[in-house]
Amino acid sequence: MKAANPPGTPPGPTPATRVLVIGGGYVGMYTALRLQRTLAPEIKRGTAEIVVVTPDPYMTYQPFLPEAAAGSISPRHVVVPLRRLLDRCRVVVGEAHSVDHTKRTATISTLATAEEGTGTTALTYDELVLAPGSVSRTLPVPGLAEHGIGFRTVEEAIGLRNHVIEQMDIASSTRDPAVRDAALTFVFVGGGYAGVEALGELEDMARYTARYYRNITPDDMKWVLVEASDRILPEVDATMGAYTLSALRRRGVDVRLRTRLDSCADRVATLSDGTRFPTRTLVWTAGVKPHPLLTATDLPLTDNGRLRCTAHLTVEGVPHAWGAGDAAAVPDITAPGTDTAPNAQHALRQARVLGDNIAATLHQRPLTTYEYRCTSSVASLGLHKGVAQVRGRKFKGYPAWLMHRVYHLSRVPTANRKARVLAEWTLAGLFKREIVSLGSLEHPRAEFELAAGKDHPDDPKGST
Numbered sequence: 001m002k003a004a005n006p007p008g009t010p011p012g013p014t015p016a017t018r019v020l021v022i023g024g025g026y027v028g029m030y031t032a033l034r035l036q037r038t039l040a041p042e043i044k045r046g047t048a049e050i051v052v053v054t055p056d057p058y059m060t061y062q063p064f065l066p067e068a069a070a071g072s073i074s075p076r077h078v079v080v081p082l083r084r085l086l087d088r089c090r091v092v093v094g095e096a097h098s099v100d101h102t103k104r105t106a107t108i109s110t111l112a113t114a115e116e117g118t119g120t121t122a123l124t125y126d127e128l129v130l131a132p133g134s135v136s137r138t139l140p141v142p143g144l145a146e147h148g149i150g151f152r153t154v155e156e157a158i159g160l161r162n163h164v165i166e167q168m169d170i171a172s173s174t175r176d177p178a179v180r181d182a183a184l185t186f187v188f189v190g191g192g193y194a195g196v197e198a199l200g201e202l203e204d205m206a207r208y209t210a211r212y213y214r215n216i217t218p219d220d221m222k223w224v225l226v227e228a229s230d231r232i233l234p235e236v237d238a239t240m241g242a243y244t245l246s247a248l249r250r251r252g253v254d255v256r257l258r259t260r261l262d263s264c265a266d267r268v269a270t271l272s273d274g275t276r277f278p279t280r281t282l283v284w285t286a287g288v289k290p291h292p293l294l295t296a297t298d299l300p301l302t303d304n305g306r307l308r309c310t311a312h313l314t315v316e317g318v319p320h321a322w323g324a325g326d327a328a329a330v331p332d333i334t335a336p337g338t339d340t341a342p343n344a345q346h347a348l349r350q351a352r353v354l355g356d357n358i359a360a361t362l363h364q365r366p367l368t369t370y371e372y373r374c375t376s377s378v379a380s381l382g383l384h385k386g387v388a389q390v391r392g393r394k395f396k397g398y399p400a401w402l403m404h405r406v407y408h409l410s411r412v413p414t415a416n417r418k419a420r421v422l423a424e425w426t427l428a429g430l431f432k433r434e435i436v437s438l439g440s441l442e443h444p445r446a447e448f449e450l451a452a453g454k455d456h457p458d459d460p461k462g463s464t
Contacts, residue, residue, distance in 0.1 A: 016049045017042070019358060020106060020125035022096045022293070024054025024082050026347035027131035027325035027354070029413070034355025036088040039362070043088050048362070050089040051123070053108055057082055057093050060154050063344065063408045064421070065194075066380060069157040070201035071434045077420045078154050080413045092123075098296040101128060101321055127320050127358055130299065130307060131351075132291035134326035134342065136284060143265035148284040151198050160283065164202055165209060165437035167280055171220070172213045182278040184221045187269045189261050190285035191227030193235055196244060197380050198283060199225055203253065204382030209435045223253045224269075224277060228260050228286070233387070235343075236377050240387045243396055247381060288342070290327050302329045306339075312367040313354045322358060324350035333371040345374050348411070378404040
């Protein structure tokens with residue numbers, strides 16, 4: 001099963017077959033996990049090696065980010081440590097900057113190369129799995145880069161939770177009505193899963209937190225959801241989207257459809273309908289785009305920048321290169337002429353097929369075609385509130401919320417994480433919510449620097 005030496009290398013003993021996995025998300029982690037099982041004998045003999053290059057030493061289970069932001073789940077339990085799970089792989093924490101597949105070489109940098117001042121280093125491979133995922137799709141909106149808050153990482157989710165509580169602290173302390181109004185106005189841009197679930201969970205958390213402030217009530221807060229299309233939650237059918245819209249509006253959320261964010265300069269959200277909201281909180285969840293790394297490769301891309309793949313998850317027309325997940329355009333066999341949606345359901349299942357197909361290639365066996373039709377979708381709208389669509393049946397309210405939790409508990413990797421999350425949910429049902437902001441975690445040395453006489457800009461406690 002050993003591959004030939006990469007082109008351009010001098011002749012010599014054939015090394016172990018190296019499978020390079022770029023990305024430690026759904027696809028990267030599950031592909032490596034599948035490979036370390038299917039290639040266990042080869043790894044033990046030293047004839048195969050799996051290398052995972054990832055910017056973080058963990059995989060984030062993104063469906064749990066809204067609950068982490070609301071304080072229902074500890075941030076540590078939203079992530080899966082890769083070194084523990086991929087104990088027979090070599091995990092390299094670093095960034096991939098480019099890929100030259102003709103030479104079978106990836107250019108990467110690590111924390112060590114940064115310390116050493118050596119810049120980037122070249123890593124050769126025999127088989128490439130390119131799964132860097134996606135990044136937030138931003139637009140040239142004035143003020144967005146300065147004031148916008150993303151919602152794709154656990155750091156952003158916890159930072160947003162701290163920020164919302166800090167704004168309530170500001171509002172309860174100020175004597176300036178304008179500052180109070182801006183602090184209690186929360187604007188979310190994007191009506192997909194991420195935006196709706198984040199707003200629903202945080203609004204629910206803030207409503208609960210308000211009972212501990214003598215001069216803030218839930219009615220004092222303004223929650224605004226801005227969506228450019230004519231509906232929210234496009235991932236579910238129109239009926240469930242309409243129910244979600246009604247449910248949010250009944251809770252006092254100002255949902256603006258067919259509306260865009262034109263500017264958020266000077267902390268004023270200006271919408272395309274002319275409305276202006278002075279706000280200190282603008283959360284951007286308006287879609288994603290393929291990772292910029294894809295443009296630094298010699299692999300074929302689609303018009304929208306995704307990796308052009310086949311139903312076998314190989315890169316079209318390129319041997320020894322594979323792709324799946326958000327970064328890949330994989331033909332949907334169940335709907336000819338379309339590509340699979342860039343969601344977690346497809347990514348998880350594609351990774352399993354991808355791992356099996358790489359092993360099949362190395363063992364010279366036929367490849368498997370990826371085929372899956374999504375039949376379920378669930379969304380949480382806060383504690384005991386949700387919508388779900390399972391095999392054509394629709395659920396609302398508490399049953400949907402319960403199904404959301406059961407579904408994602410079954411999908412989060414490792415029994416360790418399942419047990420910890422279940423324990424946290426159980427304890428949360430017995431005790432009151434935590435309402436503490438730990439904004440100073442963003443600048444842990446600020447207090448010491450202040451004591452040592454070093455000036456710290458603006459806010460030594462790390463408030464946003």
